[in-house]
Amino acid sequence: MTATGIQAGSEELVPGPDSAYDLVICHDDRIVFHDHYPSPAFRLRMCAQLLTASDVVPGAIDASAANEVHELYQSSSGQWESAPDSVVNAIAKLCRRWGVQVYVSTTRKKTEAPAELYSVITEYGPGQTVAEHFTSREARRASLIERADIFFSTRGSIPERVLADEQRLAALVGAFLMPATVLLTEAVLDDADGHYKPSGRPLPIL
Incomplete structure (x- = not known):
């Protein structure tokens, strides 16, 4: 499975026809689900449904685990519309206990191709690649910080020397x-x- 998308720059995104809200679910080091939705709230609803009432990760989330996800989702009903991504983050942290990773990203559709693309290519395995494209280095850095932050129990725990180096x-x-x-x-x-040409040699991050 390959997923691609051009991420917006530093401007704030609001739900609308020009934005897509992606949901990626991984298990056993491979992508088992990827789709995009018209709003963060809709993405949250689908995330909860996929983890509690589908066979996306049947070997990892049993009835007991699904019930935990459902209870967390229901207990956060006050944030479903006001802060849906915070609920997704809480669900993602819970699911890591069972070896399931949940990721979200926001893609801004552009009518005009940007002059430069700054990309993050994540290869989970053969045929399991997610390519995220950004219109600025700053936007790419912000996305990397967001991805790394979710793995810490407390947000803002990334060491300064890491924050300073992409x-x-x-x-x-x-x-x-x-x-x-x-x-x-x-x-x-x-x-x-009208095609993009590499401006430098891609370096693997080991």
Whole structure:
């Protein structure tokens, strides 16, 4: 399974026809589900439904675990509309106990191709690749921080020396996702043919 998307820059995203809200569920170091939804609240509802009333991860989440997810979801009803991503993060932390990883990202659809793309390529295994594309290095860094932060019990626990270095941030994400491989790449738009060309050699983050 391959998933791609162009992430927005630093502007705030609001639900609308120009935004897509992605949900990725992994188990046993592979992607078992990936789709996108029209709003964060809808994504939350689908996340809870997939983990409690589907066979997406039947070997990992049994009836007892599904009940825990359901209770957490119901107890957070006050945040379903106001802070749905906070509920997803809480569910994701709970699911890590059973070897299930839940990831979210927000993609802004653009009518005009950006001049440069800053990408994060995560290879979970053969044919299991997620490519996230950003319009600025700052936006890519913010996404890496968000991905790494979810693995800590308290947000804001990433060491300063890691926060200051994009390569170290990517390495931290890769360490949490082992044996997955994380690549950072950059590309520029060739106006002659409308295709993106690598602006440098992609380096694996080990």
